Amino acid sequence: MTLFLLLAAFVVQQFLPAFTGFHHSRILLVQLVFLCCAVTVNQPTMLLLAFVGGLLWDAHSALGPSSGDPAVYVQAVESLRFGYSVVLFAMVGFLMQGIQPLFQRGKWIFSAILTGIAVWLYLAAEYAFINFVRGDFVFNQATFFFFFFIALFTMLLSPLIFWGLYWIAKSCGHTIYPEASRRKKRTQ
């Protein structure tokens, strides 16, 4: 079910434009859905989601190779290697799984905050990779605000995704808060 949700996120992502007034920042819905799912599922499922999510994200955004006469264009500008997102998705997925015990006790607010931090780290890692392969480390105020607005807008949407996951799990006869449910049953 989480895999279908991730694929649906790719579809909805096509309808989300960049916010021109906020340094062309955007909501990273695919990453958000992945992060929210990562905290609710076991490790093998998280890795499967990371693989599918990363692969499709790179298919969505990878640029073609540089071309032109190398005698004229002596310094080719490199792009990120296709597939890097698979690794990045898994890294932030493991980060989210780190607070899974807290989430399972029903404290989703920590996970919501962590989605913002994870998105920020995801962007920072991508940007660091770009700087590494292209040389000349550049980090200006615009870049900071670009990261900040993307992480903020994405994080603000996380309660909605958690709510959606909660209802999907409930309708399938599962719970995403097993610890909290057990405690609730014990007190009843």
Place this chain on the structure above:
Amino acid sequence: MKPLNLIALLLFLAGAVWVLTLSERSVREIQATYFSAMSQFLKSGSKLETHARDFVKETTHSKALEAELETIRGEIGRLRIIESRFKDLEAENAQMRSALDFKTTTKFDIVAARVIRRHPTTWWQTVDIDAGEEHGIGTQLSVLSNEGLVGKIDRPDRGRSSVILLTDEKCQVSARVEGTPEVGILSGQRGRYDGTPLLRLKFLSINANLQKGQRVFTTGRGGLFQPNILLGTIESLEKGALDSEALVRPSVNFEDLDTVFVVLSATD
């Protein structure tokens, strides 16, 4: 670690290595499959964005539009004069070529397209246009607007193409400064996300003497862009230890990009 988790991790690592070592052709095939599966949603998403943009345009104050119309009328008059002069030169050039028994080799086929999506990715300065392989568009073709060079085709699909803009760091153009012997490589700058950012013209000579407002054109070298396409104007000059670099204001307003022209072939 549980055995199941370990197996999953090993399978994931094997999958990651496989993806990271894919050939360029395989990557393009995966992208083509992805975009063909997404084509209906991309179309709807683009329509939504186009409608929103048109709505914003319609609500622009009518006085501003009137003023713009007046400017355009003036510009048309100026261009008509230039066009008539250009036709004279073309006729003269044809005569000279004929006289020298030169075979005419120049062709300039273009396809008009509309920008249907802006900045679909996080980091790259790209737009999507509504013309693709079915219109004869291939990779690396020049994309122009009536103001100058817009960029080049990065990924053509069946009915749409992705254009990498001149403002992106990866779109490098061999450029020359009008009225000087200076040539260099023009490209966008990293860490610029707003509007129409300044471009950087690198590898100029250490003694480059450039003035603000001087025009920058393509050289035609490097096998990507046709010569004498307007790129922008010099904004400032920065002298380094080994060479000089100039900041260039692009001639194209990338914020207001609507109709563009893809040059299918300029030479045979």
